[in-house]
Amino acid sequence: MVHVLLLGTCDTKLDELLFLRTAIEEADPNVGVSLADVGRCETQHEAIKYTHSKLIESYGNGRNVDDLPRGELIKTMASFATALVRDLHQEFDGTCIDGIISAGGSGGTSLAAAVMRDALPIGFPKLIVSTVASGDTGPIVEETDITLMYSVVDVAGLNGVLRNVLSNAAAAIAGMACSYAGRRQANTTEAKIRVGITMFGVTTPGVDAIRKHLESEHNVEIYVFHATGHGGKAMERLVREGGLDAVLDLTTTEVCDLLTGGVMSAGNERLEAAAKAGIPNIVSVGATDMSNFGPKNTVPERYKSRKLYEHNPMVTLMRTSQEEAREVGRFIASQLKQHARDPAMIEVWLPKGGISMISTPEGPFADPSADEAMFNAIKNGLEESGIETRADKRDINDTSYARDIAEALMEKIRKHRSGQ
Structure with missing residues (x-):
């Protein structure tokens, strides 16, 4: 009954x-x-x-x-x-x-x-x-x-x-x-590999390419999480509940909001669950060029003079500064290093060609010095941790980047399942 x-x-x-x-x-x-x-x-x-x-x-x-x-x-x-x-x-x-x-x-x-x-x-x-x-x-x-x-x-x-x-x-x-x-x-069907991916509007092309590649080439089921704060929390929760087998954390923008007081923070436990679980976990830095606020008139006074971009009438983006970008990098490295159950299952990809649709060369949020500060903070923070970092010349929405990062995740899944 x-x-x-x-x-x-x-x-x-x-x-x-x-x-x-x-x-x-x-x-x-x-x-x-x-x-x-x-x-x-x-x-x-x-x-x-x-x-x-x-x-x-x-x-x-x-x-x-x-x-x-x-x-x-x-x-x-x-x-x-x-x-x-x-x-x-x-x-x-x-x-x-x-x-x-x-x-x-x-x-x-x-x-x-x-x-x-x-x-x-x-x-x-x-x-x-x-x-x-x-x-x-x-x-x-x-x-x-x-x-x-x-x-x-x-x-x-x-x-x-x-x-x-x-x-x-x-x-x-x-x-x-x-x-x-x-x-x-009735749940007797063959289980697919459950992969969580984080996405934002400015990383949607990359996520779509990753999803289509994985679904067409491998026996996977994709769970896309909109990185609006609650989305990141939901993914972390599903990992803790055993509801995901691997994570491709392409879009870690919620860290920016945590550190700058934006409206889409996922809290200070972001990036912990997959690391603690020891499951295959590839992390990138999608949309870490921005913090999120509401309509333009709601942006805090201390940020009024900053580079702002009206994403839509309800969302205003603020370009992270060089120091803020450095802090984002330190946070990502610290979380992964501190909570890694199996460092070999974690990898961080750094797309130097642009970390969002609007931070590619000539884009409104292009700031190579801020990006480089974040990349260096991540690489320095993960030294001798056993967690590999990969610098890549392509941008995060490049279709070949999407294919390669997807295949890198599948390689980790194969190693994880074989006990290597």
Whole structure:
């Protein structure tokens, strides 16, 4: 039987959660639902399978949470629920879940999202009906695939609007869970080599050429990640989850935003996952000639006099300076050197003909001295590390460069698989 976990604060949302539970079962009789209570206080109801007290006893050593401030309570109950969901994902208490759903306000959404992000892999059905789903959802979803549905009215008493929304959510999670369970059981096809590639608008031609070459010449499946901050985080997460076999990190532009305060940083853990995993990992420096900001009037005052390029009305690019480029190079080298599990599986390619579409000779961001400062920082930082660097006269979007870097990755994959 397909099974869905319903997560909610039963002390404040019991009626709404019970309606959602019934709606899921009515949407598909083959879907069972277990209700887990993550509220502050114990709530008695026969429908609650994982009670407040059971969560605390099983995962919190009986800790008293009654007097915790609201923020601390949410974090604490989220940690208990995360442990429960991890168990249920692996089959626990006779149940293996195929989907998870929650409904609530900002607090409940924060709690449920933390559980879904931390306990479940990408690809597992996750849905939240939320009062804050129409606002800034980045902190809720982060780099995961949580589906959000705006509740329109507050999740505070049943009415015609909320019943319709909850019924739609019930049908959605039932369908998602059934589909997921079917795919999981039928997954008997020969596995392809899963390759992650990072891309930006100014490295798209290169990535397209790499993807077409690999797909036509080798048994691979390509996962392209848009290097907008969340894209880099998503790739790092998939590597940690074991969802990728190799990485061609062509576009490391998110490092620039991290170091300059741009809007597309992937955080200071960027470049760590593949190095730690020891999988084939070729890194290049695509789009490291730029930091990203919003519309031109949002560029910080300290950067107003810098070389700016309006990529579109919503995105303004700032050319990295020579010192910033040097810092980018040092960061890349430091991350790879510090976290390399197998240095022989890592290689860094340096395209001296241009690191983006707009930094080739005569391009608006052409700055050979800045590029050279970054290249030298990488080479110097990786000396005696066992990680090879390759300087190349071509630009990053050159089709022959794309073919050669793709084949270099395949060579590392062959060595990795043969245990060399």
